[in-house]
Amino acid sequence: MTTYRAIQGMTVQSQTAASTAGQIWYDSANEVFKLQKVLTAAWATGGTRSNATFRGAAIGSTSAAVASGGTQTPPLPSGPINNTTELYNGTSWTGGNAAPLNLGYTTSGGTEAAGIVNTGESPPGSGTSTLHYANGTWTAGGTKTFAAQNSLGAGSQDNYICIGGVFQPSYAPQNNVATYNGTAWTARSTYPISIATGGCSGNADLAYAYGGDSPPAVATAADWSGTAWTTGTSMPTGTNNMAYNSAGPTTDVLSANGSPSTPTSLIYNGTSWSTTAATSQAPPQAVMAGATTSAGCVKWGGPGSNYQYTEEFTGGGPGSTTITVT
């Protein structure tokens, strides 16, 4: 009979971290045996929110997220757009300071310390308001150059891009684009098509926008250079109302779910799209916080009573699993 030492070239080591893939090691810090391997990407349930909302604001990261506003359910499919705020610490949600405006069909991004929300519809709101969030404090930002909700948006509080959207009374998709420097919005070159409810990553200097409702749902994508739009790599299929990592770079895009209801998650690496782990819930109009797939993202919401759940994404890569020794 062969031995671990013969296979691996060493005995089982007592360490605080693994050395190589395939290694069985004793985690001296946690006093358990572990197997180091390459883990696949996966979703898991996160903390359960007090409110089931969709299309609210999503700011921050998996370990420090801010959920504010959204359309509240029940009643279904649509209920009062609200200003309730909840904070996530990576484990559970707790109440936060309410936003000064009701936040419906927003775009948002940034971090818990420097978040940004394009208010969308805050009935009967203007569709041009901007809010800043900083560790519990809400303040007013600049006035956007066009009125919209259900826009595509990405970036940080001082480097943000907002694309398209719809607004009352026609609710027709538009192609307006504006960028934000933390103080003021500037109108920019229009998006190649009229669009709403799509996804976007990057910022005002470099962005990748994809999918959305033109209508119908499109797979079309476009790259923003900071000054102009060029044709981007299309999504595999026409998708709208997806949850996406608006705080992420253009080379690490995570798009989850969408309309019609689907558990599919996709990753775009700056060159091509690929399918990654499926979610257990498949709501359209969920929202997502988090920057990169390697650091993880968290999504929540959807138009249904069971969408107070949160799902956390972790990207693939080196990791260890505990071995139960009996």
Place this chain on the structure above:
Amino acid sequence: MADYQYIEATCWGKGFITHEDSRHISFENYAGNLWKIPNNDQHANRWSAGVAGVKKTLVEAQAIYDADLVVRQNAWDALPDDAPEKDASSSFYWARPTGITLTE
């Protein structure tokens, strides 16, 4: 033999489905705290036991789902006729909820 089974279990949040769970088990969540997981699968059965899940027959699961659907349809019906959710030209348009037939 059915490929899948339905479990009724209330998600408590973090740890209900771990990343390791979802690497081994395909999960589909439906209204009514229903979770569709593989049948005759050790990982899935262990997960169900760990979350105190109650196995439902296909008929029972469908009834739970349908009851929730009625609630959603009633809410949609209660919206004013001129609500954006009922305007097919509006981005807020949301078709009246329709049910699905669960399968194993």
